[in-house]
Amino acid sequence: MQLPISKPYEVWNEEDLRYLCSERIAETQRLDYKKELKLDPPRERRELLKDVTSLANSSGGIIIYGIEESKHPDLGSIGSSLNPIRDAALIDIANRVVRTHISPALEVYFHSIPATDGGYYLLVYVPQSIFRPHAIVWEKRLDYYIRRNQDNFPMTESEVRDMYRDASNSQLTLKQRYMDLDTNNGQYPCWKVLSMPVVPGIELLNTLTIRGQDLTTSKYISMFGGSNILQPNVDYFEERRMGQNIEVLTRLFRNGEFLLSETFPTSAKYTIHIFELYQLWYSALRYFDELYEKYGYYGPLRIWLETRGLIYDNIQVGLEWGYNYQWKYKRDHILTWVDTKVEELIDPVEVINKLIRYFAQGCGADVTEQKLMEYETRISSYRR
The missing domain is CATH 3.30.950.30 (Schlafen, AAA domain)
Incomplete structure (x- = not known):
């Protein structure tokens, strides 16, 4: 509403x-x-x-x-x-x-x-x-x-x-709630971005009464350039897409935790371009905002960023097309978060900037304020 x-x-x-x-x-x-x-x-x-x-x-x-x-x-x-x-x-x-x-x-x-x-x-x-x-x-x-x-x-x-x-259920820490969720995409290396309502147990999406078609909004279609339908499971809706050897996973949980994840090939070199991430995460959070408003959640959110296995030698990170930084982060796992609220996902630039900084630091790259301003300008056509 x-x-x-x-x-x-x-x-x-x-x-x-x-x-x-x-x-x-x-x-x-x-x-x-x-x-x-x-x-x-x-x-x-x-x-x-x-x-x-x-x-x-x-x-x-x-x-x-x-x-x-x-x-x-x-x-x-x-x-x-x-x-x-x-x-x-x-x-x-x-x-x-x-x-x-x-x-x-x-x-x-x-x-x-x-x-x-x-x-x-x-x-x-x-x-x-x-x-x-x-x-x-x-x-x-x-x-x-x-x-x-x-x-x-x-x-x-x-x-x-x-x-x-x-x-009383909210006394369970947000991190524990995150760890208890089934965010497993079955493959590595990968990154995951998950939006979690801080208010627990709200049951936004009932898999028995909501159809996958109801969740395929215009923002979802523009995010992926298609109109595939999210399929119901017991506790969540899910869609997996393949493209250029990458699998993209969207998973919408019944209590309003919404996941977007990418897994990368281990058999061929692949470059993760920062601005591509910027576009995808920006579009995903706007789509999540649309669902929160549609199904009645307006409270605070925690946006999680997790990476696993991105130290693999074939995975590189690029700030510009064709200009690559070798992945330098020596730990297999990054987990961090940004606290925000639903209204800020209408135009989630500040949230995305924080996530991109974390991501870039993890690979030893340097995303300057000037570069972030350039990304904001380039993404402006997506703003409503």
């Missing part, structure tokens, strides 16, 4: 908010409109806490203070008109309320947008939380809420219990 404005909330402006009203964009499970921000009398503060914790306990999202809503017979609550906030002190008060009346503590981001005729609009961005359920601490009691469609509801006892169970 994507947000209706496809750019980071930090750069939303008044024109974006006006668009929500003129196009009568409806509220969703991740988007909530509020005509005004009321924090007095104190009971009004509880409404702010209810809105924030409801988003954190579901898929995360944005609350916009300063948009008046109206009712549509088919769409429900829709954006109707702009109504700027005038009291500048409300931002600090709201921030203090959120920090002192939610347990466990929740990281919430406040972004103000100046209004043309004075005042401002307030965007409150609530990430999907790995520490949920979050409770409102109010008058010596704990209250739990969750958002469904356009409304907030009290959580049932079983919902609270299930969330606590999932939270």
Whole structure:
């Protein structure tokens, strides 16, 4: 369930908010409109806490203070008109309320947008939380809420219990979760890039109800230049492709761990070109982003990079076409990671730059900032 404005909330402006009203964009499970921000009398503060914790306990999202809503017979609550906030002190008060009346503590981001005729609009961005359920601490009691469609509801006892169970499962380290996954491609040498939701046990892809065709999106086709269908297994979908003696493996696990891997021939010389990796990893992460949004995960991610056996004498690394560096790394195995979030995979340049640096260091090559900027320019045609 994507947000209706496809750019980071930090750069939303008044024109974006006006668009929500003129196009009568409806509220969703991740988007909530509020005509005004009321924090007095104190009971009004509880409404702010209810809105924030409801988003954190579901898929995360944005609350916009300063948009008046109206009712549509088919769409429900829709954006109707702009109504700027005038009291500048409300931002600090709201921030203090959120920090002192939610347990466990929740990281919430406040972004103000100046209004043309004075005042401002307030965007409150609530990430999907790995520490949920979050409770409102109010008058010596704990209250739990969750958002469904356009409304907030009290959580049932079983919902609270299930969330606590999932939270306890998250105590298993991310590295252990990675090692427990079946990322084996059956061959060496190879590299692997895997995107892992930090929130555990979410079961994004049910192999019994989702078809391989549902996962073959336009970004997947553009990544591989074809339209083959991912085949279901018990716990994941998979596709293997052969080309120029290289096998490319795509594996999509039910809990949202998505793997892309390449294995290389051991019987003939082969050159790994850095920019080819840049293109492939960039396209893969954008495809993974599309699936996360399609199936409802918006939380933090860990992107793993693993190599095995790339010290083989025939495997070389090239920064430019035809200009090769012999593989110099003397260890058989590299495992590293980058922490990010789903929104950053819309245009994952920073993530890819970090992965490329790790990869190049592993082979003794030097990818300069100038070279990375050149790659960013060359990849710009892939950006949406």
